[in-house]
Amino acid sequence: EHGHVRISDLGLACDFSKKKPHASVGTHGYMAPEVLQKGTAYDSSADWFSLGCMLFKLLRGHSPFRQHKTKDKHEIDRMTLTMNVE
Numbered sequence: 001e002h003g004h005v006r007i008s009d010l011g012l013a014c015d016f017s018k019k020k021p022h023a024s025v026g027t028h029g030y031m032a033p034e035v036l037q038k039g040t041a042y043d044s045s046a047d048w049f050s051l052g053c054m055l056f057k058l059l060r061g062h063s064p065f066r067q068h069k070t071k072d073k074h075e076i077d078r079m080t081l082t083m084n085v086e
Helices: 045-060 073-082
Strands: none
Touching: none
8 A cells, every 4th residue: 555565474484492494495496505405404594595585586587596487496496506696
């Protein structure tokens, strides 16, 4: 109504005070490399990475690691882990 944009996704929220998560959950193309690496513990810094990817897409119009259109989740993960951001 007043032109305010809000972005949220609390479906994957968890309490880090009890233990560090190891599960790889999230949207491909926005997950931090440590989240993509199976069995690796991660912390809230992974959320900052995802926020950066989201802001990049809002400002540039495309995801930072997807230089060509693909829906293959493994290819998107490979690009996230190996490509430079332009």
